[in-house]
Amino acid sequence: MTTNLILVLTLHLFLSACEAANIQNLGGEWLLREANGKYEDLKATVPGGIYSDLMNNNIIGDIFFGYGDSETKWVPRLNWTYYRNFSVDANTLNKENVNLVLEGLDTFANVFVNGKKVGESRNMFVRYIFDVKDQLKVGNNEIEVQFLSPIEVSARLAEQQSKLYDVPPDCPDAAYRGECHVNMIRKMQASFSWDWGPSFPSVGIWKDIYIESFDESAIRYIVTDVTESEDGDYWLLNFDTYLANNKKGTVTGILMYTVTLKDIQMTQVNHVDAVMNAYNETVVTTTVQISKSFVNTWWPNGYGAHDLYNLNVVFSNEVSSEHDIKNVRVGFRTVELVQDSLDSGLTFYFKINGEPIFMKGSNEIPVDILPERGQNKTTIKKLLMAAHDSHMNMLRVWGGGVYESDYFYDLADELGIVIWQDFMFACAMYQSDENYRSNVIDEVRHQVKRLRSHASVALYSGNNENEGALVDDWYGTKNNFTLYKNDYVTLYIDTIKTEFDRITHNRGIFVSSSPSNGKKTVSDGYVSTYPGNPLYGDVHYYNYVLNPFDSNIYPVPRFASEYGYQSLPSYASLAKVVKQISDLEITSDFMNHRQHHPLGNAQMTLLIEMNLKLPNESSSKYSQAYIFYSQIVHALSIKIETEHYRRFRSSLNNKGEGKTMGALYWQLNDVWLAPSWSGIEHTGKWKMLQYYTQDFFAPIIITGHLNLERTLEIYIVSDLLSPVLNVSASIQVYKWNSFEPVSSETVTVDLEAGHSHLIKSIATDDYLTDRNCGALNVAKNNCFFYLSVEKEGLKITPDNYVFPSKIRDSDVQKPKVQISSVKKISDEQIYSITIETDQIALFVWLESPVISGTFSENGFLMVNNTKTVYFNSEEESISPEELSETLTLTHLMDEQYF
Ligand code: BMA
Numbered sequence: 011m012t013t014n015l016i017l018v019l020t021l022h023l024f025l026s027a028c029e030a031a032n033i034q035n036l037g038g039e040w041l042l043r044e045a046n047g048k049y050e051d052l053k054a055t056v057p058g059g060i061y062s063d064l065m066n067n068n069i070i071g072d073i074f075f076g077y078g079d080s081e082t083k084w085v086p087r088l089n090w091t092y093y094r095n096f097s098v099d100a101n102t103l104n105k106e107n108v109n110l111v112l113e114g115l116d117t118f119a120n121v122f123v124n125g126k127k128v129g130e131s132r133n134m135f136v137r138y139i140f141d142v143k144d145q146l147k148v149g150n151n152e153i154e155v156q157f158l159s160p161i162e163v164s165a166r167l168a169e170q171q172s173k174l175y176d177v178p179p180d181c182p183d184a185a186y187r188g189e190c191h192v193n194m195i196r197k198m199q200a201s202f203s204w205d206w207g208p209s210f211p212s213v214g215i216w217k218d219i220y221i222e223s224f225d226e227s228a229i230r231y232i233v234t235d236v237t238e239s240e241d242g243d244y245w246l247l248n249f250d251t252y253l254a255n256n257k258k259g260t261v262t263g264i265l266m267y268t269v270t271l272k273d274i275q276m277t278q279v280n281h282v283d284a285v286m287n288a289y290n291e292t293v294v295t296t297t298v299q300i301s302k303s304f305v306n307t308w309w310p311n312g313y314g315a316h317d318l319y320n321l322n323v324v325f326s327n328e329v330s331s332e333h334d335i336k337n338v339r340v341g342f343r344t345v346e347l348v349q350d351s352l353d354s355g356l357t358f359y360f361k362i363n364g365e366p367i368f369m370k371g372s373n374e375i376p377v378d379i380l381p382e383r384g385q386n387k388t389t390i391k392k393l394l395m396a397a398h399d400s401h402m403n404m405l406r407v408w409g410g411g412v413y414e415s416d417y418f419y420d421l422a423d424e425l426g427i428v429i430w431q432d433f434m435f436a437c438a439m440y441q442s443d444e445n446y447r448s449n450v451i452d453e454v455r456h457q458v459k460r461l462r463s464h465a466s467v468a469l470y471s472g473n474n475e476n477e478g479a480l481v482d483d484w485y486g487t488k489n490n491f492t493l494y495k496n497d498y499v500t501l502y503i504d505t506i507k508t509e510f511d512r513i514t515h516n517r518g519i520f521v522s523s524s525p526s527n528g529k530k531t532v533s534d535g536y537v538s539t540y541p542g543n544p545l546y547g548d549v550h551y552y553n554y555v556l557n558p559f560d561s562n563i564y565p566v567p568r569f570a571s572e573y574g575y576q577s578l579p580s581y582a583s584l585a586k587v588v589k590q591i592s593d594l595e596i597t598s599d600f601m602n603h604r605q606h607h608p609l610g611n612a613q614m615t616l617l618i619e620m621n622l623k624l625p626n627e628s629s630s631k632y633s634q635a636y637i638f639y640s641q642i643v644h645a646l647s648i649k650i651e652t653e654h655y656r657r658f659r660s661s662l663n664n665k666g667e668g669k670t671m672g673a674l675y676w677q678l679n680d681v682w683l684a685p686s687w688s689g690i691e692h693t694g695k696w697k698m699l700q701y702y703t704q705d706f707f708a709p710i711i712i713t714g715h716l717n718l719e720r721t722l723e724i725y726i727v728s729d730l731l732s733p734v735l736n737v738s739a740s741i742q743v744y745k746w747n748s749f750e751p752v753s754s755e756t757v758t759v760d761l762e763a764g765h766s767h768l769i770k771s772i773a774t775d776d777y778l779t780d781r782n783c784g785a786l787n788v789a790k791n792n793c794f795f796y797l798s799v800e801k802e803g804l805k806i807t808p809d810n811y812v813f814p815s816k817i818r819d820s821d822v823q824k825p826k827v828q829i830s831s832v833k834k835i836s837d838e839q840i841y842s843i844t845i846e847t848d849q850i851a852l853f854v855w856l857e858s859p860v861i862s863g864t865f866s867e868n869g870f871l872m873v874n875n876t877k878t879v880y881f882n883s884e885e886e887s888i889s890p891e892e893l894s895e896t897l898t899l900t901h902l903m904d905e906q907y908f
C-alpha cells in the first residue's frame with residue numbers, strides 16, 4: 011500500500027469522525043438602534059439592511075410604494091448600530107485562531123466585540139476577517155456593528171478630495187432625485203440613484219457573519235481555471251488553494267483533493283508547507299491533467315451540455331483531527347477573445363471551445379436595490395431562467411451594481427449563461443491615491459478569487475463607460491485631461507489589471523472599459539480618442555431622436571454590448587404602488603417622479619408617435635394605451651436593432667464595419683416600478699420585449715431589412731455550428747384587410763454554419779404594386795411582408811414580418827379580437843388560451859393582472875382568425891374559469907382606446 015493510499019484512508023476516517031471547520035453563524039435576530047437614541051432595541055435581521063428592518067418595524071412604510079424614496083431620505087443620513095449577544099464555548103476559544111468573518115458590510119462600520127474595537131470596514135465588496143481571539147470570552151459576548159451614514163462619509167471624502175482637485179460628478183443629474191458623491195465610496199454605485207432607479211443608500215450586514223476557529227489553517231478560496239494540454243488531448247485543471255494564515259508564517263498540513271469525473275474519481279494527497287507570499291497570501295498551486303474522454307465539455311446555452319464536475323479539497327492539520335473542506339464545480343471549456351486584423355480595425359468576438367459564438371443577451375442591473383434582497387434565490391432563478399428560456403447565452407453584470415451572489419454565478423454555470431463581469435465602477439471619475447487603491451486591491455483580490463472558478467465567467471471589464479466619460483468630457487474634466495487620465499490608468503490598469511493578472515496567472519481575459527476598442531485601446535495607452543469606434547471592441551449605442559423602426563439608423567459595430575429604449579411597466583403593476591388612480595396619468599407628479607432619465611417621457615412620446623397614432627389624450631384609457639404603446643415601441647425597436655446586429659455577423663459594409671458578434675441589449679431587469687429600459691418588470695412580470703427576445707434571439711432567424719433605396723433585403727441568420735441544407739423560406743404579402751395572402755413565393759437555400767445569408771432582394775414598391783397592393787406611392791400602406799422558414803415541413807425559425815410603411819400610415823384594420831376558450835392542459839399549471847379575430851390583428855397582448863405567470867407568446871401578430879397560446883401559471887390550483895375571469899386582452903387598434 012502506498013503512503014498516499016494510507017493517508018487517504020486515514021483522512022476518510024478523520025472526516026467521518028469530526029466536523030468540518032469550526033464555524034459559528036451569528037446571523038439571525040439582532041437588535042438595532044439609532045446612534046443618537048432616536049430608536050433603540052428595534053428587532054433586526056442579519057443578513058439584512060436598514061430599509062428592510064425599518065419596514066419590518068413599521069417605522070417606514072413600503073419603500074417601493076408611492077414616494078417611498080423621498081419619504082425615507084432621512085434614513086441613510088443617520089448612523090445605525092446593529093448589536094446582539096452570543097455565547098462562545100471553550101472549544102472555540104481554545105483554538106489558536108479565532109476570527110470574526112463578515113462576508114459583506116454595507117459600507118462604513120466600526121466593529122466592536124465586548125466593547126473593544128476589532129476592526130472597521132469601508133468597502134461593501136470586501137470580506138472582512140478580524141482576529142477576535144483576545145476579545146472573546148467563554149460564555150456571553152456582545153457584538154456591535156456601528157454604521158456611519160454613507161451620505162455623510164461620501165460628502166466628507168469629497169470635501170477632503172476637493173482640497174486637491176475635484177473628482178466629478180459631484181451629484182447626479184437632478185432628474186435622478188439622488189444623492190451626491192457616490193464615486194467617493196466603494197458601495198453599489200446605483201444605491202445613490204440611477205436613470206432607472208431610486209436612491210436607497212442602504213446600510214447593514216448584507217451577507218453572512220460568523221466566528222471561525224482553527225488551530226493551523228482553514229481554506230479561504232479554491233480558485234480554478236481550465237486550460238488544454240499542448241497536444242489538445244487533456245484538460246489541465248489548475249487550481250490555487252488559498253489557506254488562512256493568522257500567524258503570517260508557514261502553514262503545515264495535508265492537502266487532499268478529489269475530482270469527480272464522468273466515471274472515475276481522481277484523488278491526490280500532498281503534504282504542504284505553504285509560506286505566506288508578499289501579498290499576505292498562503293497559496294498552494296496544483297495542476298491536474300485529465301483525459302478529455304473523462305468529461306463532457308461545458309458549452310454556452312444553445313450549444314450543448316453545461317456539465318459541471320466536483321473538485322473537493324480538504325486541508326487537514328497533521329497534529330490534530332482538525333480539517334476544512336471546500337467544494338467547487340468545474341466546467342471544462344476554453345474561452346478566447348479574438349481580436350484579429352481586418353482591412354479596417356480588428357475583430358472582437360468570443361471563441362468558446364474553439365468555436366466562434368455570437369453572444370446574445372442583455373445587461374443585468376442589481377437583482378435588487380437593497381443588496382440583502384438581491385440574495386433572494388427565487389428572484390435570481392426567475393431572472394436567469396427567463397434569460398435562458400429566451401436563448402440568451404450572455405449576461406453582462408453591469409459596473410454600477412454589485413458583484414452578484416454565489417448562487418447567481420452557480421446558476422449561470424448550470425444554465426450555460428456566459429458572464430461579462432464589470433468591476434464596480436460606472437459613469438464617473440474615480441480617485442487613484444494610495445489609500446483608495448489599497449481599498450480597491452482588497453476588493454479585486456476577494457472578488458476575482460470568488461468568481462474566477464465559475465465556468466460562466468468569461469471576461470472582466472475595468473468599468474462601465476468611464477473611458478468614454480473622460481474622453482468625451484461628460485463632467486468638465488477636459489482642462490485637466492492629463493490628471494484624470496493618469497488617475498484612470500493608475501486605477502484600472504496599474505491597480506486592477508495588475509492584480510487581476512497576478513491572481514489569474516495572466517490567463518484571465520480583461521478589457522479596460524465597456525465600451526472600449528479592445529487591443530487598440532491598449533496600444534493607445536488605455537485611453538483612445540474614440541472609445542465607441544465601431545471598428546474595434548464593443549460599442550454602446552443610444553438614440554432617442556431617430557426612428558427606431560428604421561434599421562438604417564443603427565451602427566455596425568464588432569460587438570454591441572449596450573443599446574436600448576425605455577418603456578413603462580404595466581398599468582396593473584403600477585396601480586399597486588399608487589395611492590390614487592389619478593397618479594397613473596402619464597403627466598402626473600408621480601409618473602414624473604419615477605422618470606429619472608432626463609427628458610425620458612418626451613423621448614418616449616416622440617418615439618411612439620413616429621410610428622403609432624396615440625389615442626386622444628382625453629380618452630379615458632389614454633394611460634393604458636400609452637403604457638401599452640410604449641411597450642410595443644420598446645419591443646419592436648430592440649427586435650429590429652438586434653436583428654440588424656445579427657444580420658451583420660458575417661459581412662462587412664463598405665466602411666469595413668461589421669462581423670458583428672454580440673448583441674446585449676440594455677437592460678434585463680428592474681429595481682422598482684418606473685419607466686426603464688428593462689424587459690422584465692420589478693414584479694417579475696415580462697414586458698413585451700422579454701417575449702420578443704424568445705424570437706429575435708432564436709438560433710435561426712429570418713429577417714428583413716428595408717434599405718435606403720427601399721429594397722427589402724431578406725436574410726436568414728444561423729448561429730448553429732453545423733450547416734442546415736435545403737431549407738425553404740416563404741415570402742408572403744398580405745393586404746391588411748384579408749387573411750388570404752395576395753402573393754407567396756418560396757426560396758430554397760442551404761445554410762452555412764454560423765452565417766448570415768442574404769437570400770433575396772426585392773424592390774419593395776414595384777413588387778407590391780405588381781401584387782395589387784395599389785399605386786407605387788401607396789402600395790406600401792396597404793400591404794406587408796410575412797416571412798417564415800421550413801425544413802421538411804417543420805418551421806425552423808419564428809415567423810417574422812416587415813412593414814414597408816409606418817404603421818400609423820398603414821391601412822391597419824380595427825379587428826374584433828377575443829378569447830374564445832381557456833383550458834387546463836396539464837397537471838403542471840399550463841393552460842391553453844385560444845384567441846379569435848375577424849381581421850389581421852397587431853400586437854395582441856394578454857395579461858393576467860392577478861395571477862403571476864408567463865405566456866408562451868405575447869404581443870403577437872394574427873394573420874389567421876384563430877391562435878392558441880399557453881399560460882404557465884406560477885400559482886397553483888387555479889381553475890381555468892378563474893384564469894379566464896382575470897385575463898385581459900388588448901391589441902393595437904383596441905376600440906376601448908379610440
Ligand atoms: C448606459 C448604462 C447605464 C444607463 C443606461 C441608460 O450608458 O451604462 O449607465 O442606465 O445607459 O441610460
